[in-house]
Amino acid sequence: MLISEQKPLEEILNYLDGEKNIFLIGCKGCAEGWESGGEKQVLEMKKTLQEHGKTISGFVVVDLLCDGPLTKFKLRAHKSEIDAADSILVLTDGAGVQTVAEVTDKVVHPGCNTLSSGGAHAEWKEAERCLECGDCVLEFTGGICPIARCSKHLLNGPCGGSQGGKCEVDPSIPCAWQLIIERLTKLGQLDKLEKIVAPKNWSVSLIAGPPVKRGL
Ligand code: SF4
Numbered sequence: 001m002l003i004s005e006q007k008p009l010e011e012i013l014n015y016l017d018g019e020k021n022i023f024l025i026g027c028k029g030c031a032e033g034w035e036s037g038g039e040k041q042v043l044e045m046k047k048t049l050q051e052h053g054k055t056i057s058g059f060v061v062v063d064l065l066c067d068g069p070l071t072k073f074k075l076r077a078h079k080s081e082i083d084a085a086d087s088i089l090v091l092t093d094g095a096g097v098q099t100v101a102e103v104t105d106k107v108v109h110p111g112c113n114t115l116s117s118g119g120a121h122a123e124w125k126e127a128e129r130c131l132e133c134g135d136c137v138l139e140f141t142g143g144i145c146p147i148a149r150c151s152k153h154l155l156n157g158p159c160g161g162s163q164g165g166k167c168e169v170d171p172s173i174p175c176a177w178q179l180i181i182e183r184l185t186k187l188g189q190l191d192k193l194e195k196i197v198a199p200k201n202w203s204v205s206l207i208a209g210p211p212v213k214r215g216l
Contacts, residue, residue: 002030002066002093002130003206004112006041012089013052015109015139021057022049023078023085025100027065027092036112037091045091045111057084065096072103082106094130094138094145101143107187110138116206134205140192142183147200149176155197 016022024042032038039061046056058081062074087107090097093114101108114132131148138145147153151169158177161168167175184190
């Protein structure tokens with residue numbers, strides 16, 4: 001079970017600055033178990049954001065948010081609410097946030113930090129996309145994890161070594177930073193790369209230590 005906790009409210013409100021209409025997504029899997037993004041937490045977040053002047057265009061709590069096909073199917077029923085939103089706030093672990101980013105064209109904000117996999121793996125079988133860093137940076141990378149998907153785990157990329165869209169360390173995988181740039185360009189948010197992401201404090205991760213690449 002992936003262990004996550006909600007980010008501080010101030011950080012979430014900073015992410016939502018300048019946006020009025022928000023769609024909320026939670027998960028009945030790990031996030032409900034860890035009380036970071038189950039139905040109760042989604043309803044609490046809805047109330048909190050409304051108190052801060054936001055309009056909630058809708059919300060959904062998906063059984064297993066890290067299951068791409070299931071999430072895509074469930075979100076279809078909320079298409080008009082999602083279309084009406086400026087962005088989506090996702091209350092679950094990094095794998096779930098990335099699933100939503102992959103199946104929608106909206107700006108996706110991470111509402112949680114993932115602390116550990118708890119010895120489990122997400123339903124997203126084809127790739128482990130979260131290395132439980134404890135301080136999620138998906139906000140700045142278009143919902144694509146640079147720690148799990150970049151061979152050099154670069155927080156500020158690209159490195160300049162990729163060729164033909166492939167990683168120079170492992171040409172069998174796409175350059176994560178090229179994917180990030182393409183995604184941010186599509187969202188009109190390329191300026192997010194102007195922010196320098198500070199070196200990571202790994203002590204906030206329950207796996208405490210440098211990233212270990214798994215099966216990418
Ligand atoms: S930045 Fe990547 S490793 Fe860290 S919590 Fe987010 S998805 Fe997981």
